Amino acid sequence: MRAFLLTFFIFISGYTFSQNIKSISKKVSEINSIKNIKIKTVPYSYFLDKNQTSDNGIELKGFYKDGKLKKIEHFVGLSAWNISTQYFFSANDKLIFVLTKKYQIIDENGYIKxxxxxxxxxxxxTDEKLVKVTGIAQNPDVENSYLKESKTLRRDLEEYK
Known part of the structure; x- marks a missing residue:
């Protein structure tokens, strides 16, 4: 009986976890397909004024629907690569998903086309707790770093006029 209950609970928790990921993916798709979204762009000059510099610039974009922040895109251009990070937020303003991509822009022959x-x-x-990572985590304290970074970027969007 114990073995059955243990197996049953493992199955149920795995099923629930899978449903959470599907639900998050669905919300991200919905956000990406919103029409008539308002975009606020924070230029590199804002970050220069805050002594945040980068070889190839920094750009921050906030995507708003009905006055609510749905998505943030953050671009940082470094000397040999670019990092693009997207943050997605739930209807109750909580971080639900982060997608980060790192691109090589220069090699031994110079800039790559x-x-x-x-x-x-x-x-x-889920509830601002990291529940799953796919790909290669760039930071060992990733749970807290993206959560903190999303709050900092939200503040930057609010402060920029």
Missing amino acids: NPKLLSESRYYY
């Missing part, structure tokens, strides 16, 4: 994708990672959150 078509940047090469080096890594792609996906981070799924």
Whole structure:
């Protein structure tokens, strides 16, 4: 009987976990397909004024629907690669998903015509707790770093006029 109950609970928890990931993926798709979304762009000059510099620039975009932030796109251009990170938020303003991509833009011969994708990672959150990572995590404290970064970027979007 104990073996049956243990197997049953493992099955149910795995099923619930899978449903959470599917639900998050569905919400991300819905956000990406929103029509008439308002985009607010924070230029590199804003970050320069805050002493945040990068070889190839920094750009921040906030995507709003009905005054609510749905998505953030953050681009950082470094000397040899670019990092693009997207943050997605639930209806109650909680972080639910992060997609980060790192591209090589320079090699031994100079700048690459078509940047090469080096890594792609996906981070799924439920109640702002990391529940799944796919790809290669770039940071050992990834659960807290993307959560903190999303709050910092939200503040930057609010402060920029």
